[in-house]
Every structure is written in C-alpha cells, then in structure tokens.
Amino acid sequence: MKAQVVVTLKTGVLDPQGKAIENALDTLGVSGVESVRQGRYFEVELDGTDRAVAERTVDAMCKQLLANTVIENYRFDIVD
Amino acid sequence: MKAQVVVTLKTGVLDPQGKAIENALDTLGVSGVESVRQGRYFEVELDGTDRAVAERTVDAMCKQLLANTVIENYRFDIVD
Numbered sequence: 009m010k011a012q013v014v015v016t017l018k019t020g021v022l023d024p025q026g027k028a029i030e031n032a033l034d035t036l037g038v039s040g041v042e043s044v045r046q047g048r049y050f051e052v053e054l055d056g057t058d059r060a061v062a063e064r065t066v067d068a069m070c071k072q073l074l075a076n077t078v079i080e081n082y083r084f085d086i087v088d
Numbered sequence: 089m090k091a092q093v094v095v096t097l098k099t100g101v102l103d104p105q106g107k108a109i110e111n112a113l114d115t116l117g118v119s120g121v122e123s124v125r126q127g128r129y130f131e132v133e134l135d136g137t138d139r140a141v142a143e144r145t146v147d148a149m150c151k152q153l154l155a156n157t158v159i160e161n162y163r164f165d166i167v168d
Contacts, residue, residue: 014129029153036152038149040141041149042134044131046129047130048126049127065121068118
C-alpha cells in the first residue's frame with residue numbers, strides 16, 4: 009500500500025518560500041496568481057494490506073517525524 | 089480558485105532526503121515502512137473563475153519555476 013502525505017504550514021504562519029515564489033512569478037510575467045504557500049509531500053510505501061494498520065503507522069510517522077505540529081498541519085490518503 | 093501542485097522526483101533519481109527519513113523511522117521504531125520518497129507541495133490561489141485559464145497558468149508556472157522537469161514530474165488539481 010502507498011500513503012500520500014501532505015504537510016502544510018498552519019494559517020497565519022509566515023511562509024517566506026511562498027513569498028519568494030510569488031515574487032519570482034511576478035518577475036517571470038506569470039499573472040493571475042494571488043498567493044502561493046509551500047508545503048512538503050511524501051510518498052510512503054507500506055508493507056502489509058491492512059488499511060487500519062497503515063493509517064495508524066502513517067499517523068504516528070507524521071506526528072513523530074514528518075510534521076512539526078506546532079506550526080504545521082498534515083493530511084494523508086492511503087492508496088492501494 | 090485554488091491549485092494544489094505536487095512535484096516529485098522521477099523514478100530512478102536518487103532521493104537522499106527520503107533515505108534519511110527511512111533511517112530515522114527505523115531509529116524511532118516505526119515498522120512496516122518499505123520506502124519513503126520526498127517531494128514538494130504548493131497551494132496556489134488564483135484570480136479569476138475560468139478553469140482552462142487556471143490550468144494554463146499553473147502549467148506554465150510548474151514548467152518555468154516550480155519543477156525541474158529534467159529530474160522531476162509535476163501534477164496538479166484545480167479545486168474551487
């Protein structure tokens with residue numbers, strides 16, 4: 009099984025990387041963009057076929073390692 | 089409108105960050121994980137309501153700035 013994990017900054021947390029991308033888009037002449045927020049993405053290959061076990065594993069992984077839950081949110085999908 | 093963009097390394101491209109996460113998970117005692125690949129994620133707020141225009145804008149943005157198409161793939165969803 010595979011998990012697709014997305015970690016994003018919580019609302020209100022400053023995102024200098026996103027701001028830099030907005031500025032670069034302006035410079036490149038790409039218009040129509042209001043704002044950009046950057047996050048992180050992980051693809052995790054899991055052993056086993058039990059979806060509930062996979063969800064517990066990925067949730068533990070996010071809490072302990074992948075996300076800083078003080079300033080970041082995480083969400084994930086388990087895909088087969 | 090909002091676009092959710094995911095940029096991932098192409099198959100075969102080495103991913104030292106992913107390997108470091110695998111090692112850290114081992115150290116933490118999280119089992120059942122076969123492999124981890126790290127990517128990047130962007131949330132882009134767009135002006136306008138035309139989905140076709142939004143798709144063209146985001147595609148241009150990915151090609152020019154967000155992804156290095158030599159070693160990375162990108163995909164995106166437009167959500168309302």
